[in-house]
Amino acid sequence: MKEKRSQTTSDTSSSPRSPxxxxxxxxxxxxxxxxxxxxxxxEKGYRSVTIEGIASEAxxxxxxxxxxxxxxxxxxxxxxxxYAAGRISIPxxxxxxxxxxxxxxxxxxxxxxxxGEVVRGLMSEALIDPNFAVAMRDIFIASRRNALREILxxxxxxxxLASDADVDLMIDLVYGPMWYRLLNNHAPxxxxxAQQLSELIAxxxxxxx
Numbered sequence: 001m002k003e004k005r006s007q008t009t010s011d012t013s014s015s016p017r018s019p020x021x022x023x024x025x026x027x028x029x030x031x032x033x034x035x036x037x038x039x040x041x042x043e044k045g046y047r048s049v050t051i052e053g054i055a056s057e058a059x060x061x062x063x064x065x066x067x068x069x070x071x072x073x074x075x076x077x078x079x080x081x082x083y084a085a086g087r088i089s090i091p092x093x094x095x096x097x098x099x100x101x102x103x104x105x106x107x108x109x110x111x112x113x114x115x116g117e118v119v120r121g122l123m124s125e126a127l128i129d130p131n132f133a134v135a136m137r138d139i140f141i142a143s144r145r146n147a148l149r150e151i152l153x154x155x156x157x158x159x160x161l162a163s164d165a166d167v168d169l170m171i172d173l174v175y176g177p178m179w180y181r182l183l184n185n186h187a188p189x190x191x192x193x194a195q196q197l198s199e200l201i202a203x204x205x206x207x208x209x
């Protein structure tokens with residue numbers, strides 16, 4: 001199926017799923033919990049963060065957290081997605097290869113320096129929990145795909161890519177290798193890799209479209 005030319009982006013600040021039944025969510029406690037989750041991620045890393053630790057840091061009871069989220073992964077997904085959303089920049093140099101290389105370089109740098117462990121932890125949870133996998137796709141992965149989609153559609157509009165180019169396939173060709181390296185850690189996510197992927201899409205795939 002060919003990509004519809006829509007530049008609508010998903011709201012990465014939404015909750016992974018509707019809050020659990022119970023008393024209305026306290027805005028102050030909600031913000032404190034998300035802030036605590038981000039703080040502990042930076043200090044301890046994904047694996048060492050616990051519900052107990054988040055509750056203590058946020059000065060709330062564990063049951064307050066469990067009323068609204070079903071697991072540590074859900075809390076961290078909402079907190080991290082919102083934190084990361086403000087750090088997605090979509091370059092617009094006028095050249096699709098330059099923009100692809102810029103957005104991938106920025107993403108790889110973030111994954112290498114600070115967010116790689118978090119993303120790997122969330123992905124591992126998604127592999128064993130189908131409901132969480134849907135939330136992961138809708139909240140975190142969709143925003144990254146949409147950012148790349150916007151760059152590719154601009155490339156089509158400028159005539160750099162074929163008008164009938166399969167945008168979703170090109171996105172898969174970029175993010176598939178990225179996820180493979182992130183999860184297997186067999187090769188670096190670096191500027192050279194960003195250059196190779198952007199060239200693959202903008203030059204080789206475009207010529208075959």
